[in-house]
Amino acid sequence: MEVEVEEKVEIKTLESEERQTIVHCQCTSDGSEAYRIWPSTYLIEHGSDKRAKLLTAYNISFAPQWTLNDGRGFTLIFEGLSKGCKSFDLIEMIPQAGGFEVFNIQRNNTDVYHVKF
Numbered sequence: 127m128e129v130e131v132e133e134k135v136e137i138k139t140l141e142s143e144e145r146q147t148i149v150h151c152q153c154t155s156d157g158s159e160a161y162r163i164w165p166s167t168y169l170i171e172h173g174s175d176k177r178a179k180l181l182t183a184y185n186i187s188f189a190p191q192w193t194l195n196d197g198r199g200f201t202l203i204f205e206g207l208s209k210g211c212k213s214f215d216l217i218e219m220i221p222q223a224g225g226f227e228v229f230n231i232q233r234n235n236t237d238v239y240h241v242k243f
Contacts, residue, residue: 145206152199160192167218178205
């Protein structure tokens, strides 16, 4: 006699792992400058000081490589922000002057942002 046992497997995904924050960046220069992004770039939430880590970047090199500004800008993908976050800062923490910084970005419903440097 063959008995079939049906197992119910509950798949639970962690919402925090699924969420991402997307920041489209535009550099306001004449196009002759080169840029790079350091992995030590974070979104820092106001109030909690929680840091969302940079996951990947498009159209810009990671340090120490450089990317010539072609006028198209670049996109940064970060971990998701906390549900209670209402505003945050984008800070590139680097051991020299000139890191990317944008302060007091107001949270929106899409978690997709456009910033200029």
